[in-house]
Amino acid sequence: MINKGDCMRKKTFEMLERMIVEIMQEVNIPGMSIGIIINEEIVYTRGFGARNLELNLPMTPNTLFGIGSISKMFTALAINQLAEKGKLNLQDPINKYINFNLGTRKDPIQIHHFLTHSSGINALEGNFIAAERLLGVSDSFIPMSSTEDLLTFLNGAHFEKSGDPGKVYIYNNDMYDCLGLIVEKATGLRFIDYVKKEILIPLKMKRSTYTIEDFKRDEDISTGYLFEENGKIVPKDPPIADLQAPAGGLLSSVNDLLNYMIALLNGGNFNGNKLLDPSTLKRIWTPYIQTDEKGKEYGYGWMIEKDFFGHRLVSHGGNLFISSGYLGMIPELKMGIVIGQNCAHFSPEMIGRSILAILLGIDLKQAVPLLEIQKKLTTLIGHYETYKGVMKLDVSLENGILTGKIKYPGSPNIITFPVVIDNMEEMNFFIPFAVPELQMKGQIFINEDTGAVNLKVNRWVFHKR
Template sequence: MRPLVQTILLICIISFGYAQKKVASPPTDPLVGFDNFVNQMLIEWRVPGAAVGIVKDGKILYTKGYGFKDLKNNLPVTAQTLFPIASCTKSFTATALGILADEGKLDWNKPVKDYLPDFQLHDEYATRIITARDLVSHRTGLPRHDWTWLYANLDRQSLYQRLKYLPLSKPVYAQYQYNNLMYMTAGVLIERISGKSWENFLREKILSPLEMKQTVLAYPELFQSSDYSLSYRDNNGQWLEQGFGSNIDAIGPAGSIKSNVVDMSHWLLMQLGKGKFGNQQIISETNLKETHTPHIIVSPAEITFSELGYASYGMGWNINTYRGFLRLSHNGSIEGFRSQMTFFPNQNFGVVVLTNTGAVDYYFVNSICNYIADKWLNLPVIDWASRLKTAQAEAKAKQQKTKDENASKRKSDTKPSQKLSSYRGKYEHPAYGSFVLETRGDEEFIGVFHNLPFTLQHYHYDVFEGTGAFDQAKFDFRINATGDIDRVVVTLANAGDIEFKKTAP
């Protein structure tokens, strides 16, 4: 019996030792096979070019470019290639406010009106109580109204002065409403308090100490670089250059930064480093935490995948959980470019992905970011590409359903109340600007808004439907007491009903 006991004991010890060794063995290097994965995603999602940066434990672990920044000339993306990062800029503006708070020049909770006496919204109550914190947490009640600035020939100050003509769609604090114009206003606030332009403040207080040496803030600077990406749109399977005419520089604090994955890795290191980069404290840990703190629930409150928690918004950051881990992130979209930056503060890990097409929206960047997260968090890898392809198909089906429902609501056998020439003329709004309508054919108008062409086709009665710049927007023409067409109410997504008055025949 004794030899048998010894044998069993020996087997148990060996087994235990093997088990201990197996558990203690280090995980596979997360970067093994990563290049192949990214290149495969470029093919599957049809993305011309991208760049990826990864940081961990205070160090840059990976920066690399994939695909092409210029298809015509076969120029590859590099780790230094500049991309417009669009709304990823918002975290920089929120941080700039935090720096002013560190300097004792800004109180997060003090009304903006106290710093900007000329600040004026359409709603007087909102004008009096909105704070700097509110400007950058999307809770002012102002909807996007993006057509006030997109492709318009207006500068920042002109847009700021037009805020008073834009109706709020919700009471202050009532609901999350993403808004670029309020971030632009935060930039004006920075300028007034500091005595420096938003651009110069960022260069001095953020870009220079972070050694973001290649990052630029306006297109003229970008075009002086020898390494920047073009953007592309899909035209029936063919890539066409999208161009740079959006006027994003005018609302710079909301989205005008152009950077690369090397410089953006420095940005993530500072976010993970409690406001410190190298030996320099860029922003205090206290005020950096303010930007990382949830301020409002993102509406609608929904969980698209079981691995994701409910989303909230801080100041320049979306905040939720990914597979149980706290995650902060932000994405950006302008002129075909798509960007995504993500970090996990408790794991001291972050990633940035920059791309040059909007043809697949954020599906590609999310596929990359989620894959990297799974690898570095040492979790079973989820096939996010397949999941997101299903989500993409469902989104397209939903869009088609909306179009079908729109067509079904059209009242047939109706006609305009007046001859078509009566609707021609110039229509103006004090914030949105103007457009001129000319007739084309028996039931169609052509027009130009902010240098973008559009057409109007008869929908029913005195309602016309837009194409081009005003795709699917309804134009409801109204008649005055004398029976003349004197205005048109245009229903715009993320803005509501905007009335343009007829000022010339």
């Protein structure tokens, strides 16, 4: 659906649609939905592909999906609402509200530190234990079924520290789950009930929910897909429960999230409902600490990039193992994008950044070189053989790592190794060994006219079949 778009805008969206369809086909994305805002106006929404492969039901802008860590925006918003109302102070120590024993009396870990991932505590991933159990892929018996289990798990990690509070950035899901407990302590409400009352209902995000029961009662929901190592695609329900809600448990749709974006682009107001003061929003979007990614700092539940082609970009991605999303905004231009997918093996952030850059008039290759790199890497994936099939090699991309598997003649064993590309233009690569001097070097040749791919390593040349 295109609203009030001129001819140039229509052509831009048609070009974006071709790009999206090509990416979905190349990297096996079952379904995707997208919404775009320009000047606080929704100018484009569309679903692509299937929200359910088995029934071939279409993905739509109304399709609910697990937004993963985009949920942290809502948790940070809840905490800042309470700070605005005087219910808590962002400099309060965590143990004022919950049974949290890490940190020291002299230098306590504060709410601010949890919001900015700067507690100094290593990523412990109790959140992952619970999620994997719900997905049916866990072999862990670490207790992780209640608030008490989570706090016992965290309080045992006295030596899991990489720095003093406020000094080092370590992305930490468990600490955001603890922020949800603080909301409960400060309000007397369940976290999910507070967010529904104070955020979702005022924003008319009526279908967004933290519960699997509400999700399954809805008519337009996505089936999530887990991509296993053997190539099998397994349908799964969202792995959510109250315990993981603050860090990554919100189920929402593109259309609902567009309401959220409109409110923030309008200074915290939506259809006459005041969500927060503009000064509070400014505090949320203030960069407090450098992240692991170049050019990105962290605010309160948001990644902040000061120079996205001359503009400030505030954003966050989310990954729930079987679904993923991306929400990014350029506040000064009142522009934003939200993307939802029912898979998690390919990050929608690259697509979101590409679209924002194109809307800014930036060339795609300049805007998102990672997208071109992804295309090249996808070309390399497949089965290779030397002359007459004497030696065989399989190349795959597993969790972002280019991997080779080879069976040497005369050996019953299959050897697995990483393939590290050190020059993307020349397609030079090396295979690392424990002793650096022994590493094998090679080069990949791609014939642009015929599409033929040849891989030369040491004395062998492998031809892609």
